[in-house]
Amino acid sequence: MTADMNDLARYCGVSITTVSRALRNKGEISKETREKVLAAAKELNYMPNLPARILAGGHSNTVGLIVADNSNPYYAELIHGAEDCAKDYGYGVILYNTNEDDQLELKGHQMLLENRVGGLLITSITSGKQPLIELNKRKIPFVLLNRFLEDYPTDWVRSNNELGAYQIIQHLCSKGYKRILHITGSETISSVRERQTGYINALKENGCDVDPNLIYRCDLNLESGYKSTLKAFRELDPAPTAIFAYSDLLAIGVLKALHELGKKVPADVALAGYDNIEYSPFIEPPLTTVDQFAYEIGSEGMKILIEKINLPEDEEWQPKQIILDPELCVRESSG
Incomplete structure (x- = not known):
């Protein structure tokens, strides 16, 4: 009873x-x-009595999780970490997928707030800082996951994307690869900018030319990785000797294109991804990548969010910003 x-x-x-x-x-x-x-x-x-609490203008014991692409295994792991943590504190999670679309992002904010969630975890901020400013005005707690805005400091948990990309390029350069193609996404995404910076810095340190023609931008999905690789090998002369894909998901699309082009990995072209998703060790050849600990990002972000939600009214919140160091995972695809 x-x-x-x-x-x-x-x-x-x-x-x-x-x-x-x-x-x-x-x-x-x-x-x-x-x-x-x-x-x-x-x-x-x-x-x-949750219905009574909501009718009284409060919030339910649920939080919203806005993800950029829930079909990406990286986000599945991040969601897993967030949900496990939420359960430990007696909270539920409502998921909203944006596909990195700014209009869907705004609709997600609206829908979740209409459901009186206690706060938001956000991995998609293509719509910029204005929605975050509105959340602050309405006193809605939120935490960014693996995203941040340089001109709007707030709570976030993210991986050191610049370091992870730097480690990959250092590894490829140490293997003798100099002409390294980077297939990545839009510069509106903070992790894209960070990884590109790591890519460029490592190239410079190893005496390699930074050729803007070796940076290809596309949507962050399998098909785009596949199409960008075919396009690069049609357009680039000389062809790249190695490819660094923004994510493992892109890298799998790259691998299919290389097979169709008759390129052996790593004998003809080395390949590295990013995220260390569950499938990375099982594709052929096993994929060199970077583990950015998605489960921990989701879990740590949820802990901060629940702490913010339950902050006593007479206490002032001190913003929390956590950076997790990534780990290079060297496998057969990079030689």
Whole structure:
């Protein structure tokens, strides 16, 4: 049998208002009273009346997760980390996919807020900082995952994308590859800019020319990786001796194109991806890549978000920014 707020108030000998403040960790009550109410809630198997809370202008024990592409195995792992963490704290997750489309992104914000989520985890910010400014104005907690805006500091958890790309190019250069094609996405995406910077810096350090013709931009999916590779080998002379793809998903498309062109990997062209998705060790040849620990990014971001949601009203939030160091995974595709 479950208890409601009236039961807790009678059991603890306090008002319903005090019980509400203790459960929401908001308002001016003593630490002793808060702990007493929370202990009673556990003992009596308290169950919140979520519809009533929402009607009263509050939020449910759900959070929204806006992802750029839920068909990408990288995001599946990130979602897994976020959901596991949310369950530990008694929260549910509503997922919204944008396909890196700014209009879908804005619709996602609107839909999730209409569902009175407690806060947002966001991996897609192609619409810029204005939606984030609006969230702040409405006092909606949010955390960015593997994205950030240089001109709008806020909470985020991300991998050191510049370092990861730098490690890959250093590895390829150490193998003797000098003409390295980079297949990547739009510069509106912060991780694209970061990885491109790492790519360029490593080339310069190894005495390689930075040729803008060796940077191909496309949508971040399998087909685009495939088509960009075919296009590059039609247009570039001399042809690249190695390819660094923005993601493992792109790299799989690249690999199909190279097979069709009769190019052996790595004998004719070396190949490296990024993300270390579950399939990377199992394709042929196994893919050299970078692990950016997507599960941990999702989990750490959720911890910060739940902490923000439950911040007492009388406390000021101190922004949190976490950078995880990536790990180079060398396999057969790079020689």
